[in-house]
Amino acid sequence: MAVRTKTEIVLEQRFDPRACRHSLNGRDVVLHCHHFVSLYTQLADDCALLDAKRLLAEVAEDAFGAALADYYAQHGINSIADRFDIATQYYAACGLGRMHVRCAGPDSGSVELERSHVDEGWIAKWGQRPEPVNFITQGFIGGMFAAVMGRPPRSFRVSETASIVSGAERSLFEIVAQ
Numbered sequence: 001m002a003v004r005t006k007t008e009i010v011l012e013q014r015f016d017p018r019a020c021r022h023s024l025n026g027r028d029v030v031l032h033c034h035h036f037v038s039l040y041t042q043l044a045d046d047c048a049l050l051d052a053k054r055l056l057a058e059v060a061e062d063a064f065g066a067a068l069a070d071y072y073a074q075h076g077i078n079s080i081a082d083r084f085d086i087a088t089q090y091y092a093a094c095g096l097g098r099m100h101v102r103c104a105g106p107d108s109g110s111v112e113l114e115r116s117h118v119d120e121g122w123i124a125k126w127g128q129r130p131e132p133v134n135f136i137t138q139g140f141i142g143g144m145f146a147a148v149m150g151r152p153p154r155s156f157r158v159s160e161t162a163s164i165v166s167g168a169e170r171s172l173f174e175i176v177a178q
Helices: 034-046 052-075 080-093 117-126 135-149
Strands: 002-004 010-016 021-024 027-029 097-105 108-116 156-162 171-177
Touching (some): 010 080, 108 117, 108 135, 135 156, 135 171
Antiparallel strands (some): 010 021, 097 108, 108 171
16 A cells, blocks of 8 residues: 655555565564553563663664665655655554654754554553653654654654653654754
């Protein structure tokens, strides 16, 4: 299935039934139900041996940032607006939710989550809690901003300032260059 944006950019999703593999823009992607995502998010949250929350965010940042940067390069996507448009569609196509990006310039911005697969899964399993749990989206946003701005991973600090899992109607992330 191809998804067309207002700028006529295409994201290609495929499923190979023989290999049981999903791909997005030619890259294999793993789609998990919100229960499984909630379980490994809980595992990261519980891990006292190392900072597994940061590790989960960094893995997401590396994986999604590389996929987006490769897509932009392969298709000659140079417009910042088009890059953010593609990234928000990629996020939705992976089943993670719906996000809206506000870019305040090359060094900062914000992201609002209208829907969040991670938060909704957590609430379904364990209910609300005061601390955010969306480490995957935190990493996605860091990778997205780095890819959009043509910077390396860890170029942006991403902070979740409001969270659906904590009772907010929408989650809000603030992004600043490091």
